[in-house]
Amino acid sequence: KAGVTQTPRYLIKTRGQQVTLSCSPISGHRSVSWYQQTPGQGLQFLFEYFSETQRNKGNFPGRFSGRQFSNSRSEMNVSTLELGDSALYLCASSFGTGPYEQYFGPGTRLTVT
Amino acid sequence: GENVEQHPSTLSVQEGDSAVIKCTYSDSASNYFPWYKQELGKGPQLIIDIRSNVGEKKDQRIAVTLNKTAKHFSLHITETQPEDSAVYFCAASIFLWDSGGGADGLTFGKGTHLIIQP
Numbered sequence: 024k025a026g027v028t029q030t031p032r033y034l035i036k037t038r039g040q041q042v043t044l045s046c047s048p049i050s051g052h053r054s055v056s057w058y059q060q061t062p063g064q065g066l067q068f069l070f071e072y073f074s075e076t077q078r079n080k081g082n083f084p085g086r087f088s089g090r091q092f093s094n095s096r097s098e099m100n101v102s103t104l105e106l107g108d109s110a111l112y113l114c115a116s117s118f119g120t121g122p123y124e125q126y127f128g129p130g131t132r133l134t135v136t
Numbered sequence: 137g138e139n140v141e142q143h144p145s146t147l148s149v150q151e152g153d154s155a156v157i158k159c160t161y162s163d164s165a166s167n168y169f170p171w172y173k174q175e176l177g178k179g180p181q182l183i184i185d186i187r188s189n190v191g192e193k194k195d196q197r198i199a200v201t202l203n204k205t206a207k208h209f210s211l212h213i214t215e216t217q218p219e220d221s222a223v224y225f226c227a228a229s230i231f232l233w234d235s236g237g238g239a240d241g242l243t244f245g246k247g248t249h250l251i252i253q254p
Contacts, residue, residue: 058241066180066227066244068243069241079240122170122229126182127179
């Protein structure tokens with residue numbers, strides 16, 4: 024069974040721009056969660072989508088948003104990029120909603136200049 | 137919210153020896169505790185998890201123990217091998233076992249860089 028895939032793997036953007044990241048979950052998984060990983064703050068929960076609905080949200084500003092499609096694929100959008108948004112963005116999928124048995128993708132490395 | 141402390145930040149052991157990584161959590165309502173291994177350039181890989189109604193769980197060379205009273209849990213790796221070298225993360229969360237779902241995502245510790253010396 025194929026794992027979680029994320030595209031693109033690397034991205035360089037300029038401050039003030041917006042960016043969209045994509046995540047395809049493991050086949051049969053209906054929940055997609057997004058996490059931000061930085062050296063300073065570690066791994067932090069952004070939000071979770073299940074059946075096209077946002078179920079949970081972490082403590083991030085409204086510039087961070089997401090959506091999920093009917094095939095469970097998910098996108099994450101960050102508007103008005105700031106230098107501090109430079110991070111590895113990880114997507115995790117699970118069969119049901121919630122944090123149980125989440126499997127992570129390889130991540131998208133975003134660099135904001 | 138939940139806060140997870142993880143120690144040590146770096147752990148160097150001889151190949152074949154055992155390694156122990158410890159975590160403490162703050163929210164007594166947390167009931168699900170997974171451990172992840174992250175290799176360079178890869179996403180975290182789920183290696184073992186434990187629910188709060190269980191005190192210990194083993195999977196070959198890996199075991200996790202949980203002390204709910206003290207609010208701490210530990211990862212034990214025996215007979216360490218070079219391929220065990222990686223960063224290990226503990227996490228805690230509330231999972232609603234009856235209805236599914238949870239109040240939040242995973243709260244992670246800061247990670248332990250495990251180095252296996254040949």
